[in-house]
Amino acid sequence: MTTLMGIMLPMISRAHTHQLASDGIPNIWKLFNLRESPHFQDPLGRADPFCYPTELFVGREAEVRALLTGIASAASSRQAVAGSAGVGKTTLVQQVKAEALRAGYWSTDALVPIYPGDTTDAPIVRILGAMYETVLAMLGPRLEYEEAGREAKQLVRTFRVASGGLTLGHPVVGTVGGTRGEQVVTPPGVGLLEGPRLIRRLLTLAEIEGARGVLLHLDNLEHLTDADERAAAQTLRGLRDPLFLQSGLHTIAVGTTDAVHGVLMSTPQMRSVWATPMILAPLTAAQLDALLAARYHYLVHDESRPVVPPIAPDAVAILYTLYQGDLRGTLRALDEGAQLLLGYGAAGGTAPLTYPELASVLGQRYRTELTTSLDERRLGKFEALTATGGKAWTQAELGGIWQLSQSRVSRLARDLVARGYLVVLPRVTGEPGRYALSGTSRIIFQGADRPRVQQAF
Numbered sequence: 001m002t003t004l005m006g007i008m009l010p011m012i013s014r015a016h017t018h019q020l021a022s023d024g025i026p027n028i029w030k031l032f033n034l035r036e037s038p039h040f041q042d043p044l045g046r047a048d049p050f051c052y053p054t055e056l057f058v059g060r061e062a063e064v065r066a067l068l069t070g071i072a073s074a075a076s077s078r079q080a081v082a083g084s085a086g087v088g089k090t091t092l093v094q095q096v097k098a099e100a101l102r103a104g105y106w107s108t109d110a111l112v113p114i115y116p117g118d119t120t121d122a123p124i125v126r127i128l129g130a131m132y133e134t135v136l137a138m139l140g141p142r143l144e145y146e147e148a149g150r151e152a153k154q155l156v157r158t159f160r161v162a163s164g165g166l167t168l169g170h171p172v173v174g175t176v177g178g179t180r181g182e183q184v185v186t187p188p189g190v191g192l193l194e195g196p197r198l199i200r201r202l203l204t205l206a207e208i209e210g211a212r213g214v215l216l217h218l219d220n221l222e223h224l225t226d227a228d229e230r231a232a233a234q235t236l237r238g239l240r241d242p243l244f245l246q247s248g249l250h251t252i253a254v255g256t257t258d259a260v261h262g263v264l265m266s267t268p269q270m271r272s273v274w275a276t277p278m279i280l281a282p283l284t285a286a287q288l289d290a291l292l293a294a295r296y297h298y299l300v301h302d303e304s305r306p307v308v309p310p311i312a313p314d315a316v317a318i319l320y321t322l323y324q325g326d327l328r329g330t331l332r333a334l335d336e337g338a339q340l341l342l343g344y345g346a347a348g349g350t351a352p353l354t355y356p357e358l359a360s361v362l363g364q365r366y367r368t369e370l371t372t373s374l375d376e377r378r379l380g381k382f383e384a385l386t387a388t389g390g391k392a393w394t395q396a397e398l399g400g401i402w403q404l405s406q407s408r409v410s411r412l413a414r415d416l417v418a419r420g421y422l423v424v425l426p427r428v429t430g431e432p433g434r435y436a437l438s439g440t441s442r443i444i445f446q447g448a449d450r451p452r453v454q455q456a457f
C-alpha cells in the first residue's frame, strides 16, 4: 500500500485534483513531452469533470481588477460580463471568484442554472441552494447547528425531492458542467415566500463567520433568451428586490452581448441596479500563444526537456483567425485535428502538425458532420448562403437570399447558430443584428481552398 501510495502521490500532486486517466499507460502525447492533450475546452477552475487550475489563466488583468473593484466598493453588487460565444466569459468569472475568495469573500465553483418557463419561485430556491452549498462548503457540517442552515437545507431538499432531481426544460443558466438541474413542482410561491428570508439569514451567518460577502455566478443567460427574452427579463426582474439587492450578496451574470442587454438592460428598473455590462474583447493571438504555453508547462511530461508544440504555432494562429476570437471553437478544432492526425505528421510523427494537414482533415470531418446534421432543405439554404461569398448578413439580407418569410428566416438562422454554423455578431447600437459564418463553416468552405492544402497530401 505504502509503495502504491509512494508511486501515486508524486503523479497526482502536480496535477492538483486533476487525476490523469493516462498515468502509467503510454500515450502519444509523450512524443511531444506532454502528459495529455493541452487542447481541453473546459472553463478553468471547475471541480468537475476535472479541475484545471486557475493558474492557467492568462491576460484580462484589467477586467479581473474592474470586477473585483465592483464587488469591493459596495455592500451588494450586480455586474454583468458579455461577449461572443467561446470568448472566455465563464473562465473570467471563475478567475474573479478565485481572487475574491483570497480577498475574504465566499464563493464556490457552482454556476446557478435557470430554465425556460421558470417563474421567480424556482430560481430563488436554486440560488438558495447555491448559497447553502457555499456556506456548507466553507463551514462544513457545523452549518447543521444553525437554524438558518437547517431551514435552507430543508426547503431546498423538499423542492428537489418533489422533482426527483429531474430537469424538464433544458438548462438555461449554467449549462457548463452544471447539469444538476431540478424542476420545481412544490406549491407556487413557497420559494418566493421563504427563499429571500433564508438567503438573508445565510448571508448574515456568513458575515458573522468572517465573510466579506458571498459571490454568485449566473452563467449562460443566452439560453434563457432563446426561450423567451421577455419572460426571462421578467423572471430576473422579479428577483431584483427580494434577492439581488440584499446586502452582502454580489452577483455576476454572464451571457452573450445580446442576451445580457436583452435580459438585464431591458427595463429602467433593471438598468438602475445592474452595472453597465463589461464587453469582453477576444484574447490577442499572442495571448492565445501564452494560454497554450501555460498549458504545455502544466502538462509537461519530463520537466528537464522542452515541450514540442503538437500543432505548429502558425496553424494555431490561422485557426484562431477563422474562429474570430472564439477560444472554445479554436481549441475544439485543435483537439479534433490532433485526435485525428497526431503521430501521422512529418519526422516520424513527431513534427508539429501544419495548417494544411489540419485543414484537410478538419474540412472533411466538418463537412461530413454538416451533411449528416442538416436535412437537404436546410443544407441547400446554407450552401446558397456560402455561395454568395459574403461575410455577414442581416436578417433582411438572409430573407432575400433564402426567399423565406422573416419568421422562417429567424428560425433557420437560430438553428444554424445553435448547430455552430453561424454566429451572431454583437449588435452595433441602432443597427440591425448580423449573422456571420462560424469558424467551423469557414474551415468547411474556405480552409480547404487554401492552395497549400493540395500540396500537403
Ligand SMILES: Nc1ncnc2c1ncn2[C@@H]1O[C@H](COP(=O)(O)OP(=O)(O)OP(=O)(O)O)[C@@H](O)[C@H]1O
Pocket (backbone or CB within 6 Å): 040, 041, 042, 043, 044, 056, 057, 058, 059, 060, 083, 084, 085, 086, 087, 088, 089, 090, 091, 092, 220, 291, 327, 328, 331
Ligand atoms: N483568460 C484565459 N486564460 C486561459 N484560458 C482561457 C481564458 N479564457 C478562456 N480560456 C479557455 O478557453 C476556453 C473557453 O473559455 P470559456 O468556457 O470561459 O468561454 P465562454 O465565453 O464562457 O464560452 P461559452 O460562450 O461557450 O459559454 C476554456 O477552455 C478556457 O479554459
Ligand SMILES: [Mg+2]
Pocket (backbone or CB within 6 Å): 089, 090, 091, 176, 219, 220
Ligand atoms: Mg461559458
